[in-house]
Amino acid sequence: MRAEEEIAEERELSRAEKILAVAMVAFLFLATWEALFIALDEIGGMLPDERVLFYGVSIPVAMVSILVAPRLRGFKKIYGNVLMGYGLLLLICSVGMFILDCLPEVAAALAGATGSGAGIWYLRKKYYTPERVMRSRLSKGLCPFCGRGKIEGVFFCPECGRRVALKCERCGARVGVFDKFCPMCGAPVESLSAPRLRRSP
Ligand SMILES: [Zn+2]
Ligand SMILES: [Zn+2]
Numbered sequence: 001m002r003a004e005e006e007i008a009e010e011r012e013l014s015r016a017e018k019i020l021a022v023a024m025v026a027f028l029f030l031a032t033w034e035a036l037f038i039a040l041d042e043i044g045g046m047l048p049d050e051r052v053l054f055y056g057v058s059i060p061v062a063m064v065s066i067l068v069a070p071r072l073r074g075f076k077k078i079y080g081n082v083l084m085g086y087g088l089l090l091l092i093c094s095v096g097m098f099i100l101d102c103l104p105e106v107a108a109a110l111a112g113a114t115g116s117g118a119g120i121w122y123l124r125k126k127y128y129t130p131e132r133v134m135r136s137r138l139s140k141g142l143c144p145f146c147g148r149g150k151i152e153g154v155f156f157c158p159e160c161g162r163r164v165a166l167k168c169e170r171c172g173a174r175v176g177v178f179d180k181f182c183p184m185c186g187a188p189v190e191s192l193s194a195p196r197l198r199r200s201p
Contacts, residue, residue, distance in 0.1 A: 021078055025085040032061065032090060054094050062090040138178060 036054055044050050065087030072080030096107055134144035143149040149159030153174065157164050165174045166189075173184035181188055 017078060021082050021085075024082045025089060028082070028086045029089045029093075032058065032086075033093070051098065054097060058090045058094040062087040062094070065090070134178065138176070144178060 036057055039057075040050055040053055044053070047053055065083045069080040069084035069087065072083070096110075133147075137144045137147045141150055141152045143151050143157035143159060143162065143164055145162045145164075146157060146160035149157035149164075151157055151164040155163060155165045155167075155174070163177060165176050167173070168175050168182040168185060168187055170187040171182060171185035173182055175182045175189055179189050
């Protein structure tokens, strides 16, 4: 593998790239699905069963996409992921059409559940960061590290033993390890020589 390919492989996708990739999957899928309906209008009458057209086109296209996808490596890997997503979606929808042919409500509900699930996953991933968890624990007066010990007025968590506050070097007041300024005298905590967030375990 060439050096720049290795770099591209390691580089994490930005959010914009992920959104574009998902959009590409959706557009490719919609284009295929709509084209199938157009074709159905044209030649549907000649077919013994209209489903033949959907299976006959979407399953081979899905198979080819899924087979080609892993060959795209390095810089082009994201297109491989798009192809894989497209192929899987096509496969799921054509097989799903067969299984849920007379149950469109079930298909719609399942699609809704999948969409909602994906939405939750995205929001969890976006908002469930260690920093946010720590902040929410602090706002409840709990230890930011373990979330169990009550830390109001104390310097060490009674549950996990980690340092949760320092003494202000200027006025001696208690300053939380996540505070930026002493709440009593306003001294910036960065200037205190006590352990900071990043250095504490
Ligand atoms: Zn704790
Ligand atoms: Zn102070």
